[in-house]
Amino acid sequence: MKRPRTLTAAFVRTINRPGVYGDGRGGRGLSLRVHRTKAGRISKTWRQRLRIEGRLTSVGLGPYPEITLAEARRKALDNSRAVRHGGDPRGHGVPTFAEAVERTIELHRDGWKAGGTVAEEWAATFRVHAVPLLDKPVDRITSADVLACLAPIWASKPAAARRAKRRFSAVFRWCVGKNLRPDDPVDRAVAALPRVNGYAPTHYRALPHREVAAAIRAIRGVRYIHPSAMPCVEMIALTAVRAGEARGARWSEIDVEAGVWTIPASRMKAGRELYVPLSTGALGVLERALALAPDSSLVFPSRTGAVLPRNAPGRVLRRAGVAATVHGFRSSARSWMAETGVPAEVAEACLAHVPRSLVVRAYQRSDLLERRAEVMQAWSEYVTHQQGAARSRFDPETGLGGRFGGISGNLRAAGSRQIDDLGSPKGRGRAENGGATEAAAVADE
Structure with a gap:
């Protein structure tokens, strides 16, 4: 269709070629903008060019056909008059x-x-x-x-x-x-900016797994304004959870008898509930944490009773002289699992990594809790006592005999006061219903 000098109703209705079509001289800057959406649909909108306070500005007048040509011209005339009298047709609705x-x-x-x-x-x-x-x-x-x-x-x-x-x-x-x-x-x-060559995503500095035991010993010797920060970092190292998941931990999520920490979906990166098996080393950390803050609902509270500050675990590592990031403990554990023969699907489950393949997900209906418990117990022994150093391969037949025999009565007693029995239907329901409340605690970070 031949383009007219000024827009006509027929032209506006039938034009389907993307472009900007002005209303000609005397059109007060009115134009019809035609473009094709990602879905392949033709979209038409009205815009007007105006000089407001010395600056050329484009003002939207609405979409066609909701706004007809006659209505668009009427709006353009009103806007031009407003500008001529020192007004601003955009009103006061333009936000900073x-x-x-x-x-x-x-x-x-x-x-x-x-x-x-x-x-x-x-x-x-x-x-x-x-x-x-x-x-x-x-x-x-x-x-x-x-x-x-x-x-x-x-x-x-x-x-x-x-x-x-x-x-x-x-x-x-x-x-x-x-x-x-x-x-x-x-x-x-x-x-207008230069290309930055060699850019790559930042990787978290991780310790070789053989150095984690020494790092834990150094962490235990740190003095810090938040006393719970040290056991929090040790818990991260022993369980390979993310720092935010550890800082937000609550006693209502811990089942001492079963040796399981249930992290609600609302606090997980993947948005799925996670059952974290607790090794004897992790249970020992919980006992020390309870002694530091016996009246708190948080496992690792700050000195004011709130969730630990986000930077607290990292500061503990720096004071301990550990040249790694807190997140790097996950890499340390993963490399140890690879070297000791832990099956890849079990190792990924230990780190709460969601399988990318739909086929793999379909065959992993279970969260492999028992196998993960064995792996994390072996990891705990390796980094706390170096007992695992003598094993060249992970031995799934080792079992967990006597795993809970050394748990202090103090921690067990806390179960009746603070720790819900998540193993029972009643307790599990309390954990599920309280997920949103528990997640809100981390919002203070």
């Missing part, structure tokens, strides 16, 4: 970047793990790397503004820069969806 950040975080919050720290991490990204943008209306932020925020960290802190890029872009996409600005300026900003 800081306000857009808050709304974007709220939009995604329900999809993030309950009790997690994702929202806090997003907020920290903008608080640290987007200071010049926070007070600006979102429609006045240019690619040069974004470039000024990303350039200082692009090469020196590539992981942080890429996180910032993704999060900046999420906020601007929200703005585009709300017709607050016409585009996402992040890609144009990145086009």
Whole structure:
């Protein structure tokens, strides 16, 4: 179809070729934007170019056919008159970047793990790397503004820069969806940045498994403002759980008699409940933790009774002179399992890794609790007593005879006061129903 000098109702209705079609001279900057969606559907929207306070600005007028050509022209005329009299047709509804950040975080919050720290991490990204943008209306932020925020960290802190890029872009996409600005300026900003060669994801520093025993001895000698932080780190080393899972542990999740720690799905990265077998070494750590805070519902509380700060385990390692990260203990345990012949599916289950293959998932209906208990008991003996050092291969026939014989009566007595009997239907129901409450404790991190 031949393009008319000014838009007509027939042209607007039938044009299906992507592009921008202006209303000609005297059209007050009105245009019809036609584009094809990812689903292959043709979408048409009205926009108007206006000069407001000396800056060219694109204002959304709504989609076609909801807004007809006549209605779009009427809106364009009203907007032009408002600008001519010093007004702003956008009204006071254009938020600052800081306000857009808050709304974007709220939009995604329900999809993030309950009790997690994702929202806090997003907020920290903008608080640290987007200071010049926070007070600006979102429609006045240019690619040069974004470039000024990303350039200082692009090469020196590539992981942080890429996180910032993704999060900046999420906020601007929200703005585009709300017709607050016409585009996402992040890609144009990145086009002006150099390529960082050799970038690779950061790997957690891990100790060789032969050095874990010495690290645990050093950790026990640390003096720190949060006394429960040391047994918390030792628990992480012995059970290979993630740091957040250990810091948020509650006595209601611990079944001493069965030797099982039940972490609710709300506190797990994979969103699935996990049963962690407790070795004799781990049970000993629990006994020491109970002595430090006998009246707390948290296993490893801070000195104020709240969940341990997120950085507390890492500070314990630094004070102990351990050149590794807390998360690295998981790698140490995994490498020991590989060297001692632990089957891969059992080793992955010990680390609560979700199998990627649907076929593998189908054949792993069980969480391999008994086999994991054997592996983690052998790991505990290896890193606490070095008894496992004499074995060249993991021996599944070793068994767990006498595993709970040395448990102190103090820890058993705590079962009647603080530790729910998760082995019973009544106790298990309490744990399941209280998952959301337990997860909320970690939100203080």
